[in-house]
Amino acid sequence: MQEATFMGQAAQAPSGTRDFLADELRRRTAAVTAVSEVFERYGFDPLETPAFERLDVVTGKYGEEASSLLFKILRRGVHEASGQADLALRYDHTVPLARVIGTHGSKLPSPFKRYAIGPVWRADRPQDGRFREFVQCDVDTVGSHSPLADAEVVYAVADGLQALGVEDFRFLVNSREALRGLLEVYGVGLELGDGVLATLDKLDKIGEEAVAGELAERGVATATAEAVVADIAADSPDRLRAKLETNPRGKQGLAEIDRMLELTGGLEGRIAFAPRMVRGLDYYTGAIWEVEAVGYPGAVAAGGRYDQLVAALGGSDMPAVGGSVGIERILATQETAADDRRGLDVALTALGHSEAGTLRLARALRGRGLRVGTYLGTSGKLAKQLKWADDQRARFAVIRGADEQAAGEITVRDMATGEQHRVADDDAVAQIERLLGH
Amino acid sequence: MQEATFMGQAAQAPSGTRDFLADELRRRTAAVTAVSEVFERYGFDPLETPAFERLDVVTGKYGEEASSLLFKILRRGVHEASGQADLALRYDHTVPLARVIGTHGSKLPSPFKRYAIGPVWRADRPQDGRFREFVQCDVDTVGSHSPLADAEVVYAVADGLQALGVEDFRFLVNSREALRGLLEVYGVGLELGDGVLATLDKLDKIGEEAVAGELAERGVATATAEAVVADIAADSPDRLRAKLETNPRGKQGLAEIDRMLELTGGLEGRIAFAPRMVRGLDYYTGAIWEVEAVGYPGAVAAGGRYDQLVAALGGSDMPAVGGSVGIERILATQETAADDRRGLDVALTALGHSEAGTLRLARALRGRGLRVGTYLGTSGKLAKQLKWADDQRARFAVIRGADEQAAGEITVRDMATGEQHRVADDDAVAQIERLLGH
Structure with missing residues (x-):
């Protein structure tokens, strides 16, 4: 696609943030789904809180250094001119968890087992692979003193790591x-x-x-x-x-x-007592753990028991244990394999006046769950349209030239081998499914 | 769970935002997945942009009224005291789309067919069911004049609506x-x-x-x-x-x-020429459409061709056509069915000193993809633990009392009928899967 200029120069995403284009986004979505499925099997429930919290809810909760990393939102309307903030973007999933316990307490099951996978925002210097918008992947049980709860979090994290392809x-x-x-x-x-x-x-x-x-x-x-x-x-x-x-x-x-x-x-x-493993955070109270993995720098997960944190965050006194999977670190270390790229199952070329028929076939193929694209460009040349099909990583291209239309047929071209098959219109969907091995 | 107080009173989510607890969040996630799958079948690729854009990128793009609805982010560090903003939360998916074309132009396929499903933020008055954080669900093709592109968006939206359960x-x-x-x-x-x-x-x-x-x-x-x-x-x-x-x-x-x-x-x-349907937005240039559905107030989807918008947003001159599915309106109208609530497949009670065995069984069942919870409370009474299993909407509870442990067996209790089965430890997973009808 032609480069566009924006405001006279190509505008970028804000410093420390990323645009996720298709291949990488699909990989990220698959990772989140895989970890979610593991947490679900452990009986954890999903929780999603707003992207921002009231500033008074987060103020004083993170210590001085972290507070300077908050993205604060300016008051709106007539108050905008005050230059004051009243909201702050989510800095982690823990303060929102404590707030949710305050807001919804009686509606929540006891103990409250929840997972939260979503972006948090920190105004860190965007360097060393640190981002200002990144996904945290947390699992916590609030309201249980039982060591079973600690062990359950460890197992859930272990299975989550395996689901992300981290084995060793x-x-x-x-x-x-x-x-x-x-x-x-x-x-x-x-x-x-x-x-x-x-x-x-x-x-x-x-x-x-x-x-x-x-x-x-x-x-x-x-x-x-x-x-x-x-x-x-x-x-x-x-x-x-x-x-x-x-x-x-x-x-x-x-x-x-x-x-x-x-x-x-x-x-x-795959678990051992390690006296050297200390964990820097103040709020842990009991068993703590960290996970190292061959091929990954630093810890790929960490967690522990923090029985006083919910109270310290302004909630009532409640025991808690949790863990966090370093999903960004894991995704950054793993390469996007070439075959992760999603192509079309079928690319429909558009020659002559066959658009209505093309759309009918597209619809029928999509109805079978296939991923189908139709040529939307201006070229009437088959070679150019097949080039498009190739760019789309299509497995098959469908050609409906004048010949085919006269015969009530289509040509199905295997984009890898160049092999072509003539197929009757009526039989097109079944034949294409057969060629795709469905 | 016991009500917790936060800062002396129960803190709420910020005005106009929502916490999504498990049942509702699962319903929303399923809806997003269903629509995504439809858009994928049409060859649209997912795109995710940061939650915020540079303020200079969005300034002047939305008109005066919309600009007053932007959530603006205060500058950070030494600049915070200036009271000035340099970023704004995403107001829609369209300006980010135009910006992405500027940023990544040559890396994008042509035409660029993308869908974006994610939250946008508007400081509207939070009333009449309007939220300040809500999901927009957009599908757009940029770079094609072809009427096939218009028709493809219409079909994709129609299939998306059906995937959301909107039929009529x-x-x-x-x-x-x-x-x-x-x-x-x-x-x-x-x-x-x-x-x-x-x-x-x-x-x-x-x-x-x-x-x-x-x-x-x-x-x-x-x-x-x-x-x-x-x-x-x-x-x-x-x-x-x-x-x-x-x-x-x-x-x-x-x-x-x-x-x-x-x-x-x-x-x-299910499609007709309607002279009365005008659409208020300025930027449409060609065919426009809106979708009404029995049982839903207002339009459940809308779209059209907007060949000058990308240029007007500061991108280069590029034809475009798109549509938006009113996913929030649809979700708000549909009720969460009672059986949408996800329970446990198996609730493991914990009596006596059988925790390690309980966790072993839990792990084996989870390995089979089952959703399994273990009792994490302090009560040693079976009745209380079965009450917990019931609260968890468990289909089966597993009991491992002293009797069972001595015999190397477990009791599996059907929580709906109260029927109980004694099963050998070794055979537990297979028997539970059989009882679940797997």
């Missing part, structure tokens, strides 16, 4: 309580706790020495910092178990991990 | 050229043309007298205004044909209508 993966499990227990053992005050864990989470990024240094800056004695870092970096379950032997909090954390491993035994070797 | 519908066809020809016959200057047509479009709303009055205000002589209104209101093809006999523009319009009726003969009586 491994769940790394840890527990916030075990990690806090370790800090207790070393006498690190709990008031330093979450910050310390956020720092420990950087081990893979900045290394042991830098992490120990940052812990010292946070007020942990140097020798203690080095010992804690060494324990975590060793990534040895036995070593951590030994350290936590006499610490009640730590032992509770180990019990959470063991229960998780017991209940997810069906993953057969 | 009728296409009303007219032509902008025929209507402009009629105005020429009466000596109404073309400079008054579009405004006059917008007024004529109000016939059903405000009646003949008021329309004639408004035409007079627009500068049409009173007698002429009354004559034009009478011709349109009569809704008689023969009368309009007679009037246009000697007017070249009018005759071209009639030819467009006749061609459309010829090419859409397959709709058998």
Whole structure:
């Protein structure tokens, strides 16, 4: 198609956003459908919230850094001139989930098991493959303390990854309580706790020495910092178990991990206790996990229990556990295979005055579920129309020239081999289906 | 689930927006899928553009009234304090389509046949069932003058309506050229043309007298205004044909209508020339149509040819034809049938210490594609757990009490009849599939 100019120059999609053309969009839609079907099998229900929330609902929920990444919507009408915002685009699916529990509480089943797959918007710098509009794929159970709920989320995510074609993966499990227990053992005050864990989470990024240094800056004695870092970096379950032997909090954390491993035994070797896996986010309270997969950078999924978050978001006190599949990261790593491109089953050329007959045949073929295009250009030349059929990746082209029309027939051309068949008009649909192997 | 309060009171979704809970969302997703499948059969390709466009891309594209309905996004970071906007939420799918032609021109097939089904946002007053976030369902062919393209859109929309369960519908066809020809016959200057047509479009709303009055205000002589209104209101093809006999523009319009009726003969009586059907929008240039359906208020679909719009939106000069299915109106009119509600195939109760076995069975059943829930609550009482299974609309509940565990069996309970079957653990999946009739 001829390049068009827009406002004198080709306008682009806004920075950090993408237009999804057919092939890529079909691949994305198929991925979302596949994951949805898995979540449905686990009894999770779909939930869709508006693209934006009231600014007062999200304000103060994400911390300072995240708040600066909100896309805020200007007030409208006479209030527009105020330059003030009253709405903000969805930043994640979690705050909307907490809000929905407030709005619809009594209408929701208990526990509330929901999945949400849809775009969120963050005004991050659009670089390093980061987008400002991207799909998050979340599954959460709100209202259950049961470890079965934790295990169910893990299984659902594992099956979701497989549905996305990620086979060679491994769940790394840890527990916030075990990690806090370790800090207790070393006498690190709990008031330093979450910050310390956020720092420990950087081990893979900045290394042991830098992490120990940052812990010292946070007020942990140097020798203690080095010992804690060494324990975590060793990534040895036995070593951590030994350290936590006499610490009640730590032992509770180990019990959470063991229960998780017991209940997810069906993953057969694809789940393990990984003391080094810390997770940076503050809000986790119990078992936490991350999934690494061969061929994919970083984590392809992550989650855990967050029993205080719904209350912290302004909802009532409610236990919760959830996970998120990194669908954008997975889609970005997988290539669009050439045969993902969807062509036409049948391309109908249009020669002479046979349009009504062409549309009749098109309609009959579409009625059989086939994907059918008709030539809409201006050329009366067969070669040009067959070139169009080829561009459309058509398996067969139908030709209805003067000859064919006089004989009450059509020619069906196999676009791969060039082989042609003459077929009676009356029999056209059945013959084309036969040629397509239907 | 217990009502939660959010910020001290139950927060709502923003005014004019909706949360879609499971049953309704599944119905909406099924509707979108059904229409998409129809459009795919017609060789249209899906297109998804970002939720927002650059403000300079949309500014001046919609006219004054529509511009005041844009949701504008505040600049971010250090620019936030300026109170200025630089982005706007998508107002329709048409301006993004024109922009995409500018951005991706040479990568797009020619003609470019695309469908777009997704939310748009308008800051309308949220009343009369109008929403500020609603789904538009558009199909357009850009780059073809062929009447086949017009007919293809009509057929695709007709099949789309049927896929949505709208059976008893009728296409009303007219032509902008025929209507402009009629105005020429009466000596109404073309400079008054579009405004006059917008007024004529109000016939059903405000009646003949008021329309004639408004035409007079627009500068049409009173007698002429009354004559034009009478011709349109009569809704008689023969009368309009007679009037246009000697007017070249009018005759071209009639030819467009006749061609459309010829090419859409397959709709058998569900399409007709309707002189009274005018369509208010300025941008149509050729054949136009609207669809009325028994049981639905207003039009359930509409469309037409708009050969100058893409250029007017800043793209290059490109013929175009399209249609829009009123999917929100259709969904709002149809009731969610009780059996649209999706229940569980199997609800697994959890008694005693059988969780690992319960999860194993759950996994095996889910592996067979069944929708399976496990009890995640705290009650150890079977009656309470069966109540949960009932709330989940489960077809079968599985019970694994101490008895069953000792015998290596499970009990499968038909939740509708109360009938119970004892089944060996090893045979559980096969027996449950048999009971489900799979």
